[in-house]
């Protein structure tokens with residue numbers, strides 16, 4: 069792979085050229101800085117940033133806080149500068165030094181690394197972009213967590229989308245990940261449903277669509293409860309029996325839960341989402357909650373009000389929170405406290421992430437604080453990943469309450485859009501499946517395009533468009549790349565990388581842009597792990613897609629008569645497809661081969 073003529077480089081912690089070859093180029097630049105200036109290599113390295121607009125790497129000299137004028141400092145580096153196989157040139161511009169890396173070697177090393185880590189990785193899976201920073205560590209990522217018998221609202225959809233991304237991201241960074249769905253499967257509403265079920269329940273409806281039927285019963289019985297206060301009393305008694313473990317009160321509940329989970333599993337499957345563990349509020353043991361309460365009481369953190377118990381967090385500006393009701397039944401907060409303790413005992417995680425809407429910021433801050441006050445050293449390893457509201461996601465017929473409606477609508481909207489182009493539509497093998505996949509991509513991309521915390525208004529017209537930074541555009545870019553091999557059978561399959569002369573690509577600036585971007589992908593992944601923002605990956609995917617579409621006219625494969633050149637170009641596009649595909653998969657999207 070790497071030509072033996074590349075000058076030797078020092079080894080620097082937190083870099084790994086075997087996974088991210090641009091690290092080598094950065095180290096080579098850093099070495100020049102530390103040779104010319106009184107700064108250690110590692111510090112120099114932190115100053116080597118990606119450049120803007122056409123610059124490869126840029127160093128902002130003031131950040132090193134060296135004595136003397138910036139021009140003199142720059143001059144010292146420039147005087148000593150010798151081009152080599154890593155770095156070709158340096159330009160001084162005000163407080164900045166711009167470094168240009170060796171084009172031929174960049175092509176060779178980046179493309180070969182993409183290829184090698186995609187096709188012959190040790191795990192057998194595509195590995196380009198991954199790193200080992202989380203090796204030996206375990207994270208629980210709890211996400212989605214809908215409430216059985218209530219609607220699966222858009223907030224749950226966001227949690228599902230962002231959570232699935234985080235699962236992929238942590239895995240890509242070497243962590244052992246346990247993905248967990250913490251169902252809202254407990255609480256007084258189940259007393260209500262049980263009460264209503266006697267009147268409105270139907271075995272047949274339940275089997276048809278458990279989620280919908282339970283929701284209907286819930287809506288009906290709520291109406292009854294508004295009219296007749298006795299209904300609520302009856303429901304509370306019923307739930308009390310459930311909490312006390314009365315098997316006759318639990319029997320139906322068990323069936324409801326199981327059937328709801330089954331239905332959810334199908335829908336998650338369509339979204340390319342999987343859980344290692346389905347747990348829920350019902351699974352939190354009474355004992356762990358009782359022990360926690362007792363400990364809080366011993367610590368003097370509990371006060372009573374009207375027979376209910378509250379934990380006083382005023383000191384931390386987190387208010388007072390009820391942890392036990394008057395009738396002794398548990399509540400949401402207490403279940404979270406007990407649940408976290410049980411999870412630690414069971415999994416001994418290094419980190420646990422809760423992907424929950426920002427509306428619950430206070431709730432999470434409260435139970436994290438309680439666990440910290442109780443003295444659990446692992447409480448500092450709990451992390452709330454929050455996100456803003458989505459407005460306007462309803463089907464064209466009305467409001468969405470169920471996940472399957474959102475999925476169906478996404479497929480339908482996309483299907484109609486595709487039918488508008490008759491010729492293309494006729495060529496699609498399985499238009500139903502394809503439009504569903506593109507529709508889901510549209511929903512996901514719209515959700516992950518901006519910072520998590522932003523609220524946004526969902527827009528079906530934008531989602532379905534093939535133009536602009538949309539999901540369909542991304543799928544289209546991937547499909548177009550995938551078609552190159554099919555359209556050029558004389559080049560397919562390509563010879564081994566060592567037999568491809570990538571130096572012929574050097575004449576195309578658009579090709580250089582693509583290869584350099586591919587080289588940055590491992591860093592894009594690392595940054596995402598720090599910010600927990602899918603938007604960085606989305607932005608990268610669009611930059612890459614744009615760079616590719618700018619290249620189509622000049623870097624042509626079909627019609628290139630020089631076979632060496634044609635191969636090199638196709639190799640570039642193949643690598644681009646692999647990296648675009650990797651970025652899409654990280655976002656939980658299934659890249660399409662045809663559309």
Ligand code: ARG
Pocket residue numbers: 210213214215250251252404422424
């Ligand atoms: N089921 C809850 C809801 O829909 C979300 C659960 C979030 N996770 C947690 N551990 N509290 O509001």
